[in-house]
Amino acid sequence: MRLPLLFAASGAIAALTFAARPAPAEPAAATGAIADIPASCASCHALTKPETPTVERLWTRKGPDLWYAGDKFNREWLVSWLQNPAPIRPGGVMWFKHAKPGEPRDTIDTASIEKHPAVDAATATKLADALLHLKGEGLIVEGEFKPEGVNLTMGQMSFGKLRGCVSCHQDKPGQGGVSGPQLHDAGKRLKPDYVLAYTRDPQKFDHFIWMPRLTLSDPDLQRLTGYIASLGKENK
Ligand code: HEC
Numbered sequence: 022m023r024l025p026l027l028f029a030a031s032g033a034i035a036a037l038t039f040a041a042r043p044a045p046a047e048p049a050a051a052t053g054a055i056a057d058i059p060a061s062c063a064s065c066h067a068l069t070k071p072e073t074p075t076v077e078r079l080w081t082r083k084g085p086d087l088w089y090a091g092d093k094f095n096r097e098w099l100v101s102w103l104q105n106p107a108p109i110r111p112g113g114v115m116w117f118k119h120a121k122p123g124e125p126r127d128t129i130d131t132a133s134i135e136k137h138p139a140v141d142a143a144t145a146t147k148l149a150d151a152l153l154h155l156k157g158e159g160l161i162v163e164g165e166f167k168p169e170g171v172n173l174t175m176g177q178m179s180f181g182k183l184r185g186c187v188s189c190h191q192d193k194p195g196q197g198g199v200s201g202p203q204l205h206d207a208g209k210r211l212k213p214d215y216v217l218a219y220t221r222d223p224q225k226f227d228h229f230i231w232m233p234r235l236t237l238s239d240p241d242l243q244r245l246t247g248y249i250a251s252l253g254k255e256n257k
Pocket residue numbers: 027028037059061062063064065066083084085086087103107108109110111113114137138140148202
């Protein structure tokens with residue numbers, strides 16, 4: 022099935038400018054930060070936690086939620102991605118809307134996935150700072166991931182054969198499933214404490230998300246997080 026063009030007016034991005042405002046003396050609260058994010062972004066992304074999550078909202082949303090962006094992204098990655106956005110979800114936000122039936126398996130109609138609007142460096146920095154103020158309450162526990170002594174080989178086995186994460190996520194470009202975000206640059210993109218919290222309980226982030234909640238022991242969570250947090254990093 023083909024979707025109508027979501028990014029019909031990519032030129033509209035040129036209109037994304039910031040109102041000149043004095044730098045706040047203290048970090049802006051989330052509400053202040055939202056005022057710094059253009060309405061066009063909010064037309065595709067939830068910037069505040071949906072009051073009543075519904076499966077309809079999840080299925081019709083145009084972009085992933087950003088209301089917990091501050092819990093999730095590494096700043097350096099965010100600033101760079103906003104200027105030069107590369108696909109994260111190889112199958113789009115809802116992969117089955119872009120799936121083409123085929124043998125032996127369905128493929129993704131990548132031409133139907135629209136390019137993300139890009140912004141210039143100064144705008145990217147301001148946007149990243151605003152986005153990083155958006156946090157959920159009690160979603161992640163800072164410092165919960167303990168990198169010391171984590172066995173990456175065991176983590177890789179867990180990701181692949183043992184827990185089957187690879188059926189929905191890529192840990193190397195082109196290797197793995199397409200119904201979840203790729204994780205092959207997760208070490209640059211995501212905070213390890215977020216990776217751990219999401220893996221433990223995806224429904225805490227969205228009640229209807231189709232990632233299964235597995236019962237994982239703490240050592241297993243640490244290993245999986247260690248492996249995912251190592252992906253895409255230059256110095257492993
Ligand atoms: C027409 C809809 C649309 C607009 C407008 C839009 N985005 Fe997006 N955004 C998307 C989609 C779709 C994705 C998912 C891309 C992917 O996974 O490959 C995305 C992904 C993102 C991500 C990564 C999120 C994640 O969880 O991986 C960030 C950050 C982001 N957008 C920020 C912005 C900002 C800031 C603006 C405004 C300047 C904006 N977007 C405007 C649709 C949109």
